[in-house]
Structure formats: C-alpha cells, structure tokens
Amino acid sequence: MGSTSSDRATMAEIAHAAGVSLPTVSKVWNGRADVSEHTRQRVDELLRLHGYRGRRQWRPDSAGTVDVIFPEIDCAWEGEHLRGIEAAGHAAGVRIVVSSLDRGETARRQLVQRLRAGRTDGAILATVTAAGPLVKALNRMNVPVVALDPASRTAGDMLSVDAANFAGARAAAAHLLALGHRRIGLIAGLDELMCSRARRDGFLAAHDDAGVPPDPGLVERGGFDFPSGVVAGGRLLDRGTPPTAIFAMSDLMAIGVYEAARRRGVSVPDQLSVVGFDDLPGARWAAPPLTTVRQPLREMGALATRTVLGLAGGGVLDTQLVIRESTAPI
C-alpha cells in the first residue's frame, strides 16, 4: 500500500484501474453475487495486488476474535494502540484478546498453543520483531498476521501499519534548525529497530536540507524509556560545549531530558529546547508542554485491526509536528 493512509482512496484507485464504479469494487469486496464473473476476477486481482488479503470471510465458523500481541502491556504506546484496536474491533463485530510476551519463551509457546486451540481470525503484532519464531508458527497455522509499528523489516507478504517516521523526525529537526539552533543533540532509540533508523535518517536529512552539518559528537543512545532519557540527556548537558537543543526519539526520553535539565538547573526552553516523538498524553502534561511529533497511535491500531480482518491493506500513516512550549529561538 506504500504511503496510502486511507484504504477508501485505494478502493477508488482500484475502481478507476478496473474501469468500474466504487460500489462495484465494494460489491466484489463483500462477495455479492450481482457482479459479472469477468468484472469480479479483474477487481479481485487488483485488490490482491494492492495488498488486500482477499475479502472478509463472514464464515459461520469465524472465531469472531482478533488477537493483539504486545511485547509488554505498558502505559505508553500500548494503551493508545489498544484504544484504536478495540474501537475498530467493536465496529467490525469481533472481540479483542490481549496478550503480552513479557514472560519469555514459555509464554510464547503457550500463546501459540492457545491460538491453535482457541481459533482466531488474525493476530496483530504490536512493535514485535516481525521475524522470530512466533510469526513462523502463526504462518504455519495460516493465521493472518499484521505488523503494527514493526520492529524489523517484515517478511515479503506480511502487511504492516506504520507511521511516517522519517518525515516526522525531519520536521522535528527542521523546526529546531529554523529556530536558529546549530548544536542539536540527538537521543536515538535502539539501532536495530526500523523506526530508529528512519528517525535518524530524517534528523540527518533536515540538516542536509538546511546545509548544517550535524555534530556526530552530540549523539547518545537510549531505550525509548524515561530513565534512559535522564542518563542520555545528562551526558549531553555535561559536554564541554553542550547542545542548545535536543531531539529525543520518544516522548518518555524527552521527559527524561527535562529531569536531567532540572537537576542541572537548566531551564526548558530558555536554555534548552527539547522535542520528543509520539505525542503521548503525557506530552501535554509535561511542564512545559512538550513539542513533539505526533504519531496517530489510535488510528494505527484501528487500521491494523481492519487490515488483519481483510478490510484494509495496511499502510503508513502521517506524522505531524505539534509545537508546544518546550522549544524557543536560540
């Protein structure tokens, strides 16, 4: 689906490409009989080409259940994702079963056993590494799988839902550069995660755009969580010539930078501008309210649900820079 955020747009494209009306595409999609076999075949083929896994099967033996699998259930992303997943599940008439993988290998095996025994219409893997033995087991069981914010590049035919990480990080860095900052610290996430690499590339691209060489001495690594933001932010602030602004690849790390600044008597944004990534509810509650890149976490969850049910084909949803009070001109 590339960067298409709405499957309705794609449906219209398919209608256009097939030379039929949008209602006709919808009829094929819904398995209605009042479409010629010729048209049905052509539209079906285009639907498959655009990543639709085939139409939603309202089989009498449908489990009526979608499983969502988190690495752990946390109050950060997971809650927002789940909100969208549950709403879309409600709209589609399926119930949402929640599982966490934070109990290791045994938990994973039990989960696979349960899915095999209990039947499911599909599994949403939320920020879970998309390779791994779990996916292999699900594939063997013919369980449809969607990667939500995939940690790694997904296998060939796995649909995924993601946010525009590159564009978001580029907008964040461009905002700081436009405010006159030239020494911008970067607190990166784990390099093995796809989103970290995309955000780092976006950060560098904004520097390229502005003709400002990024300082490789102002990069620290964190784990997306609050404590690592405190540590990494402290290291940046303790440099001989500290940065005047910091872009952290998550809101929790950005709020960790606040704490590192507070401990050193550095005022945000007067002495240090800070930008985060995610726009969790806590970004609005931070003092000062945090400038950050909004990921549409709920919408991503809803699209993942619709995708795993064959009602959409995945996609990359737009991110948006939300300017609040943690950034100021130098």
Add this chain to the structure above:
Amino acid sequence: MGSTSSDRATMAEIAHAAGVSLPTVSKVWNGRADVSEHTRQRVDELLRLHGYRGRRQWRPDSAGTVDVIFPEIDCAWEGEHLRGIEAAGHAAGVRIVVSSLDRGETARRQLVQRLRAGRTDGAILATVTAAGPLVKALNRMNVPVVALDPASRTAGDMLSVDAANFAGARAAAAHLLALGHRRIGLIAGLDELMCSRARRDGFLAAHDDAGVPPDPGLVERGGFDFPSGVVAGGRLLDRGTPPTAIFAMSDLMAIGVYEAARRRGVSVPDQLSVVGFDDLPGARWAAPPLTTVRQPLREMGALATRTVLGLAGGGVLDTQLVIRESTAPI
C-alpha cells in the same frame, strides 16, 4: 473478605476454622474425591462464607475467556490494571478480552449480546458503576462479575477488589501535616464515586488526628484528569491566602497542579508541596518526582482475575505513601 489481601491467608483461616489441614481445604476447592463428604460440606460452607463463589470449574465447555470492561481504555489506571489482569489470565490459562464502554448505550447492548453469544467465564468491571443495566444483564445471564475499583457501592453478593482509599488519603494528609503545613488544599474527585468519598474522609481524619481543623474554603472539585487539576490548582493558588500544600486525589490532577504552579511562577516544593494518588508511572517522571499514594494497580487487576475465576474472594489491597521530591517542610 474485608481487608484480607491474600486468599492464601484466608484458605489457612478456613482450614483452622474447619479443623482440617490446608491441603484438605485445597482438595475440597479443587473438587478432589478423596475427602469425606462431611468434611467437604463443612469446608464448602466456609469457602462460600468467605466469599469464594464455589470452586473453579474446569468444565470441558468452559469458554476459557475472561472479559474485562473499562469505561474507556486510557493510558492511566487502565493500562496498569490490564497488565495485572493479563498476567493472572495467563497464569490461569484463560484469555483476556478487552472492551470499552465509551461508545454509550449501543456499545453496551452489543457487548451484552456478544457475551451471551460468545460465552465467557466471567466479567471484570473496571471502575464501572456497579449498579446499572450492564450488571443486571450479566446477572440474568449468570455471568460471574467482579467489580474492580468499584465506582459505587456494589450490590449485596458482588465481589469486589479495591484499594485502601481511606488509609491512603489519611497517610498523605498526615505527611503534609507532619511537615508543618496547616493550610492544605484538597482537590477532590467526583463525589458520587466511592473512592472519592473514602479519600475525603481519610483527608479529614488526618486533620482530626493532628488536631488541625481543615479549611473548607480550600476544597476544589476535579474530574481525576490533568485539565481539571490545572483549573482546580489555579483556583487554589489564586485565593487571597493560598494553601502551602495541595493534596490531589489523582496523580493526573497533581501534575495539573504542577502546571498551574508553573504558570504562576510558584516553585514545587519550595513554595508549594503537592501530593497525588495512584502512583502511575508518570509520577516518577514528573519534575520534581511526585510524592503520592501508591495503589497496587497491577496486583488489583490480578486479584480481580483470580476472583472472577473463583480462585480468590476479592479484597481490599493496601495503599502506601511514596515520598519523593514534591513535598517539603513549610
């Protein structure tokens, strides 16, 4: 179960009261045959008396599913509750289905229909009003129900899991009084919620204990959320003689007070001490880290799961004052 936090303790009490060993109680509980009928009846009666709904039925037609119903899925309490619910569900071999009621009457009706059609081993109502038509429908369907942090007094035979709200608020206010504060503002939650009334009573009891009359002019009402904390905190700080300390009945409202203070140039804790309630992860991330009353939200979720499965009898879990950096002597 009163204030018993561990059902193992209760099992031991039942063994003592019945004059049998703990393994015998366990045998009765698990429906084992190698217990005399006389003993079985006596222990069964005691188990029922102590709130056990009868032993866990490992029926072949068991749904293997527990439903948890939230008023809405949010990143505050709900995420922490869910973490404990999911872990206990995993341990008991049942899957956890999540539903939200934030779509109103239609959603409630659809939920009831789904529970009727899809079978469930029980429903956890998380911070949901325990009276209401949902509970009546579940009762008619003979679905076991547990109220987790019940919003209202539960009906006669409904088991519930709660935190020690009165004791927690009393400890919070006693802490502020021991620091020398005499003008302590209170930001209360909605009066119709059981937890709000208990926390208000605890706040007043600490004043009684210390012989300090509480100032009824220093009470504001909030909705447990961040924006209402900003508004209520601002009203208290704008009084002719503002309070030197504020106890907010939730962490989110306490962090709203931080924002109100920041906007007025009032420094926490130098010029204003703040105490919250909940100990959400965000309490540790606040600048300064928030002194608050810890509710064991995960443990409450786990106990609710075990209770709805008949493995425990509900109860009231202890709260604990966690002193961080938002409170100081006057």
